[in-house]
Each structure stands twice: as structure tokens, then as C-alpha cells.
Amino acid sequence: MTTASRATQADLLEQRIAENRQSQEVDLVAWIFERARINPTDQILELCCGTGGQTLRMLDSLDENGRVVALDLSATALETLAGKASGEKSLNLTTVQASLDELSPALERSGFRRPAFDLVFCAYGLYYSQNARSTLHEARNWLKPHGRIVVVGPFGPNNSQLFEMVEASGITLAEAVVSSSRRFMLETVVPWAALQFATVRISTMVNPVRWATPERVLNYWQNTTFYDAARKPAFEALLERHFAKHGQFVNEKWVMMVEMQDARS
Numbered sequence: 001m002t003t004a005s006r007a008t009q010a011d012l013l014e015q016r017i018a019e020n021r022q023s024q025e026v027d028l029v030a031w032i033f034e035r036a037r038i039n040p041t042d043q044i045l046e047l048c049c050g051t052g053g054q055t056l057r058m059l060d061s062l063d064e065n066g067r068v069v070a071l072d073l074s075a076t077a078l079e080t081l082a083g084k085a086s087g088e089k090s091l092n093l094t095t096v097q098a099s100l101d102e103l104s105p106a107l108e109r110s111g112f113r114r115p116a117f118d119l120v121f122c123a124y125g126l127y128y129s130q131n132a133r134s135t136l137h138e139a140r141n142w143l144k145p146h147g148r149i150v151v152v153g154p155f156g157p158n159n160s161q162l163f164e165m166v167e168a169s170g171i172t173l174a175e176a177v178v179s180s181s182r183r184f185m186l187e188t189v190v191p192w193a194a195l196q197f198a199t200v201r202i203s204t205m206v207n208p209v210r211w212a213t214p215e216r217v218l219n220y221w222q223n224t225t226f227y228d229a230a231r232k233p234a235f236e237a238l239l240e241r242h243f244a245k246h247g248q249f250v251n252e253k254w255v256m257m258v259e260m261q262d263a264r265s
């Protein structure tokens with residue numbers, strides 16, 4: 001299975017979320033929405049919604065007039081999300097199965113007309129676009145006046161402890177994995193935001209994820225885009241040595257949120 005196809009596997013995503021959520025020091029979803037304001041009547045376009053990690057929290061903040069249009073390439077992820085958003089909240093949710101690379105045609109096919117959204121939100125997905133600047137431009141074109149864009153993703157030394165062990169097992173991390181984890185937010189999102197919006201607020205956080213057993217680390221890695229079954233014995237041997245010495249494995253998630261408002265004319 002290729003890196004790209006693993007990126008859209010909803011079952012792998014659910015496993016990774018579970019491994020991080022159980023062991024993270026800071027609740028990522030709480031951290032995001034303590035900062036990113038959601039108004040009850042907001043019309044929200046969420047890109048790369050996955051299985052609803054952030055969608056459900058946004059739905060909870062809306063009244064009957066608010067709406068989340070949740071877009072993802074994976075039909076399975078959208079089905080999982082729709083299953084979780086049961087009851088009244090499902091009335092505020094519209095799912096769109098489409099690629100970031102055909103954002104506007106997909107929204108038009110679904111009946112939306114510009115300007116439609118108060119907020120475009122994307123967490124841990126924009127780097128899957130073939131041209132992220134172009135996707136951001138498209139997103140901006142769908143914003144109502146005073147609309148805002150929020151992008152969340154990793155940066156800098158994110159995942160460095162896990163990456164070091166993966167590389168020590170003999171794996172060469174794909175350039176796409178390294179650049180999306182380390183450089184994408186700083187080199188693509190922040191400069192685009194600064195040019196396009198008068199107000200840009202950046203929040204950062206270092207979130208230690210403390211895995212208590214080798215099985216937890218292994219399960220996370222096996223569900224990533226950079227798993228390599230051929231290197232599993234080498235990885236397990238390194239893990240065993242690490243746990244014998246330290247008793248736990250601490251992987252730091254470096255998180256950045258860029259909130260943009262007041263689009264420049």
C-alpha cells in the first residue's frame with residue numbers, strides 16, 4: 001500500500017487518534033477550540049474532516065442554524081463520521097466526498113454558491129493537496145465577508161523521537177512525510193496567510209504523548225503512512241532496549257494553529 005493510500009484509510013486514522021488521545025498530555029481538540037471561536041450560526045467548511053476528530057466538537061457548538069460541510073476523499077471516513085453524528089446534530093452536518101484538488105467543482109455539485117462560509121477549517125490534511133496555495137485560494141473564494149480560515153498542523157521537531165527510532169530501524173522517511181511534518185505550516189501556510197489576511201494569529205503547543213508499553217508505540221507506527229513491515233523486527237528490538245532503559249516512550253507532537261481573518265482586498 002502506498003503512502004498516499006494509507007493517508008486515506010479511515011481505520012488507520014481511528015487507531016492513530018486513539019493512541020494519541022489516550023496518552024497525550026494536552027487534549028488537542030480542547031486546545032484547538034479554546035482558541036478557535038465557533039459561533040452558533042456559523043456555516044463551516046471543514047477540509048479533510050476524517051472520522052470527525054474536530055467535526056463533532058464544532059457540531060456541538062452550533063445551534064439549529066449552523067452547519068458543518070465536512071469534506072474528505074475517503075467515503076469510509078465520512079460514513080464513520082456520519083455514524084458518530086447521530087441524533088439532532090446530524091441535521092447540521094453535510095458530508096462531501098471529494099479531493100482537495102477539486103474543491104470548488106465538488107462544492108458546486110453539492111449545490112453551494114459563493115460566498116457560503118464563515119469559517120474554513122482544516123486540521124492535519126491540507127498538505128495532501130497537490131497545490132496547497134491554490135487550495136487555500138479556492139477556500140478563500142468561498143468565504144463570506146469577514147470569514148476566517150483556520151489551519152492546524154505539525155511543525156518543526158514534531159514526532160522527532162518516533163522518527164529517530166523509525167530511521168534507526170533502517171527506514172528512509174519519504175520526503176513528503178518529512179516536509180508535511182516539519183516545514184509545511186511554516187513555509188507554506190504562514191507566508192500565504194500573511195499575504196492574504198490582515199490579521200493572522202499563530203498559536204503553538206508541544207504535546208508530549210507518553211506511551212506506557214511497546215505495544216502502544218508499535219500500534220501507532222503500524223497505522224501511520226510511514227510503516228514498513230519489513231523493518232518491524234528491527235523496530236521492536238530498538239523499542240525493547242528503549243523500554244528497558246526508560247520505562248516509557250515519549251513522543252512530542254509539535255502543533256501549530258494559524259487563524260486568519262480580515263482578508264486583504
Ligand SMILES: C[S@@+](CC[C@H](N)C(=O)[O-])C[C@H]1O[C@@H](n2cnc3c(N)ncnc32)[C@H](O)[C@@H]1O
Nearest residue numbers: 008048049050053072073074099100123125128
Ligand atoms: C490525518 S487525517 C486528519 C483527519 C481529521 N482532520 C483529524 O485531525 O482527525 C487526514 C484526512 O485527510 C484525508 N485526505 C487525504 N488526502 C485527501 C485529499 N486529497 N482530499 C481530501 N481529503 C484527503 C484523509 O482521507 C484523512 O481523512
